[in-house]
Amino acid sequence: WIKQQFSWEEIEPLRKGEYDWAKYDQIVDLAERYDMQIIARLDRPPDWRHQETQFKTLPPDDLNDYGDFVAAFVERYKGRVRHIQIWNEPNLSAEWGFQRVDAQVYTRLLEVAYRRAKEVDPDVVVLSAPLAITLEDASMRGNHNDLVFLREMYEAGAGAYFDILSANAFGLDRAPEDPPEPDILNFR
Numbered sequence: 256w257i258k259q260q261f262s263w264e265e266i267e268p269l270r271k272g273e274y275d276w277a278k279y280d281q282i283v284d285l286a287e288r289y290d291m292q293i294i295a296r297l298d299r300p301p302d303w304r305h306q307e308t309q310f311k312t313l314p315p316d317d318l319n320d321y322g323d324f325v326a327a328f329v330e331r332y333k334g335r336v337r338h339i340q341i342w343n344e345p346n347l348s349a350e351w352g353f354q355r356v357d358a359q360v361y362t363r364l365l366e367v368a369y370r371r372a373k374e375v376d377p378d379v380v381v382l383s384a385p386l387a388i389t390l391e392d393a394s395m396r397g398n399h400n401d402l403v404f405l406r407e408m409y410e411a412g413a414g415a416y417f418d419i420l421s422a423n424a425f426g427l428d429r430a431p432e433d434p435p436e437p438d439i440l441n442f443r
Contacts (some may be wrong), residue, residue, distance in 0.1 A: 257286060258294040258340070263324050264301040266310065283335055294338040294382065297325055297368070298350075311421060313352025314342075314401065314422065318364050322371035329375040334383055340421060341368045342384040346404040350387075356399045358407030362416065365408075369416040383408075383417040388425055388440045402437060 259282060267274050293316050304315035315321050318404035329339065344350040345361040369381050386401035408414075417428070 256292045256294065258296060259286075260296045260298070260343075261328060262299040263304075263321070266328075266439070267324060269303065271323070271420045272329075274327065283332060286405045287335065292338065292366050293336045294340055295328070295336050296382075297328060298342045310354075312350050313354065314360065314364055318367045321364060322367040325368045326371040326375050329372045329379050333376045333379075337378070338380045338382060338419075339368075339372060340382040340384060341354065341417070342367050343422075344387040345384050346389065346399040346401055347387045355412040356404070356428045357403050358399075358413075359411045362408050362411035362413040365413055371424055380418045381416070382419045382421040383413065385421040385423040388423060388427075389440060390440060 261279055266276060266279065283293065299311055300313065300315045300321065304317070304320050306316060325339070326386055327340075328336075342350070342361065342364065345360075345364075346356050348354065348356055349359075351357075365383060372379050372381055372382060386404055387398065387403050389398045390400055391398040392400060424442055425440075427440050429439070431442050433439070433441040435441070435443040
């Protein structure tokens with residue numbers, strides 16, 4: 256298995272509907288040659304999808320544009336790339352365009368992507384974005400505690416819009432058997 260970023264800004268860089276798949280076709284071909292399954296991370300919108308272009312990780316102004324990209328990706332690699340990850344660490348400000356992170360907005364993005372992917376290929380496996388482990392409070396513009404963000408995602412209905420809840424398995428400086436605690440960053 257490999258997790259590979261498929262950067263929207265590289266695939267559809269200049270305008271909607273004009274794709275450059277060459278680099279990613281080679282990656283998919285190589286993965287097949289070496290009998291590797293790909294988890295495709297789909298994020299990083301192109302500049303044309305924002306009024307604000309300074310922050311590359313900012314979600315698109317129109318979530319349907321992302322849905323169109325996801326559908327095009329799934330169509331292109333149908334039967335070859337079976338797992339797609341929708342965004343990355345949306346509870347981190349840096350992965351959310353340095354704006355206030357928002358589990359409800361991420362859930363809407365996840366819903367649009369899930370519906371569009373499944374319309375093209377009902378067998379594609381949709382993974383939620385893994386959350387960054389953090390104890391921070393996003394009451395302003397910062398990062399958001401992953402356990403709180405996850406609860407807010409479920410409250411917004413996210414459970415209906417992914418097949419696998421993905422997670423980062425960082426233990427940081429804690430042993431794998433360190434008991435789980437909501438105020439400690441560890442694997443469990």
